[in-house]
Amino acid sequence: MPRANSRIIKSEMLLSKADPKSLVGKIILFPLTRIIIVIMFITPVGIMHFLFETQILPGTPEQYKTLAIGLDVVIGFALFVFLYSLYTKFIEKRAALEFSFANGIKDSFYGLILGGGLMTTIILLLSLLGYYKIDILFPDWTVAFKGLFSMGMAAFVEELLFRVIVFKLTEEFCGSWIALVISVFYFGFAHAGNPNATLWTSIAVGVEGGILLTAAYMLTRTIWFPLAVHFGWNYFQAKIYGVITSGISIEGLIVPAIDGPEWLTGGTFGVEASVAGVLICLVAAVFILKMAIKNNQILTPMWQRKRIPHLSDFVPIS
Numbered sequence: 001m002p003r004a005n006s007r008i009i010k011s012e013m014l015l016s017k018a019d020p021k022s023l024v025g026k027i028i029l030f031p032l033t034r035i036i037i038v039i040m041f042i043t044p045v046g047i048m049h050f051l052f053e054t055q056i057l058p059g060t061p062e063q064y065k066t067l068a069i070g071l072d073v074v075i076g077f078a079l080f081v082f083l084y085s086l087y088t089k090f091i092e093k094r095a096a097l098e099f100s101f102a103n104g105i106k107d108s109f110y111g112l113i114l115g116g117g118l119m120t121t122i123i124l125l126l127s128l129l130g131y132y133k134i135d136i137l138f139p140d141w142t143v144a145f146k147g148l149f150s151m152g153m154a155a156f157v158e159e160l161l162f163r164v165i166v167f168k169l170t171e172e173f174c175g176s177w178i179a180l181v182i183s184v185f186y187f188g189f190a191h192a193g194n195p196n197a198t199l200w201t202s203i204a205v206g207v208e209g210g211i212l213l214t215a216a217y218m219l220t221r222t223i224w225f226p227l228a229v230h231f232g233w234n235y236f237q238a239k240i241y242g243v244i245t246s247g248i249s250i251e252g253l254i255v256p257a258i259d260g261p262e263w264l265t266g267g268t269f270g271v272e273a274s275v276a277g278v279l280i281c282l283v284a285a286v287f288i289l290k291m292a293i294k295n296n297q298i299l300t301p302m303w304q305r306k307r308i309p310h311l312s313d314f315v316p317i318s
Helices: 023-029 031-059 062-090 104-128 148-174 176-189 199-220 224-240 275-294
Strands: 132-137 254-258
Touching: 023 031, 031 062, 031 148, 062 148, 104 132, 104 199, 104 224, 104 275, 148 176, 148 199, 148 224, 176 199, 199 224, 199 275
Parallel strands: none
Antiparallel strands: 132 254
16 A cells, blocks of 8 residues: 555645636636536546447447447546646646656555455455355356456546545645545435435445545545555456445356345445445545545645645655
8 A cells, every 4th residue: 555655746736826816717716616617628528438338339349349448448538637637737737646657556556455455355254244155156257357448437437526626626625624524425425326225325335435535545646546446346346246336236257145134235235335344444544544644645724725835845756
């Protein structure tokens, strides 16, 4: 896991460097206004993806669909990064350090280990209690690769939207702690429309993703660590252990038989609605938050900040 004393991007380095003098300029640069502006910047990519899935993919020959989906993901990823970088350049007058790859490989590796490890811990606990049993092992090994591009893109888009955009700009206005609390609500209830969702499942997902993934972003201040945690969690949950993921059944390398109290197994929503999952993720989140605090990655509210530090105030990124 990224260490507290690593030479990483600091929270203040992501603050807007623009200094508007007019009232209109100040309104445009207000953090909550910028959420709307940056979403407008990246919306064309979402429209392109929608047209691809509805107009192009259905008519693509079956043998070329995986390639087509892969190209859609790669192009979509590049365009998202490019358009977000244009936003930071022209609106915030800074570089898009959220996508800095200085520690990207390391952070991605630790993130995959953490996300997969947390899910494995939950499954092991359910197995020890007799609630998770292997019914069929390796029914089709190719399922480990099916939908891989789409799963990765889904995790990327959620992290871009919820962490890099909404959390960061909310944090810039009201500070890290208030923004963290808000993130629990908007991330949890963003999944309220999933199959078999309830008030409890929204709370559970909000705590697991809203706290854990936001803490991962707060520590490194780039997308790679939370993205890898998110992807690792989903991949091990669905593709390895064959567990229902946020109410959606996905074929995995294991076909399990899960039978036990819903408060512990998560019922028809999956283990993300398990009390065990919530507690295990909460412990990991607290640990990461402590590292973020130690590394001075906590922002105070806008009205308490005296000045915006210059990039020269920080240790160069390596």
